[in-house]
Amino acid sequence: MTMPGPLFEAPRQAPWLAPYWEGLGVGELRLPRCSVCGRWEWYPVESGPACPDGHYVWEAVGPLATVFTCTRVDRPLLPGITQSYMTGLIVTDRAPDCRIAALFDESAGPVSIGARVRLSISGAGESAFPYFTLESMS
Numbered sequence: 414m415t416m417p418g419p420l421f422e423a424p425r426q427a428p429w430l431a432p433y434w435e436g437l438g439v440g441e442l443r444l445p446r447c448s449v450c451g452r453w454e455w456y457p458v459e460s461g462p463a464c465p466d467g468h469y470v471w472e473a474v475g476p477l478a479t480v481f482t483c484t485r486v487d488r489p490l491l492p493g494i495t496q497s498y499m500t501g502l503i504v505t506d507r508a509p510d511c512r513i514a515a516l517f518d519e520s521a522g523p524v525s526i527g528a529r530v531r532l533s534i535s536g537a538g539e540s541a542f543p544y545f546t547l548e549s550m551s
């Protein structure tokens with residue numbers, strides 16, 4: 414399965430997620446940390462991190478991650494999506510406490526729990542959309 418683009422329209426209108434989408438637009442996966450305690454937080458919320466007086470500081474976490482869980486979706490769950498796809502949760506090397514929903518492209522090999530995957534981005538700029546492919550073992 415190749416990734417010509419997102420399977421659905423991503424929620425880009427949330428202003429507190431703008432740094433995430435801006436990062437993808439320049440080829441980086443950026444996640445938020447709390448400015449007070451440094452804890453990575455995913456999924457960020459509009460009210461900010463739990464620490465009083467804290468705000469999000471967004472940092473690039475690198476392209477490599479490990480598949481925490483995955484499943485193949487063969488039944489059409491969303492309107493207009495008829496193709497089978499692989500989805501799940503990944504944990505990045507730099508922010509291992511964050512489990513991030515991910516879409517997988519299996520053209521480089523089958524994805525399974527524990528597999529090493531690498532960030533890829535379809536589109537560019539404001540239409541950039543993340544997906545993950547099996548990391549080459551060479």
Ligand SMILES: [Zn+2]
Pocket residue numbers: 447448449450451452462463464467
């Ligand atoms: Zn904190």
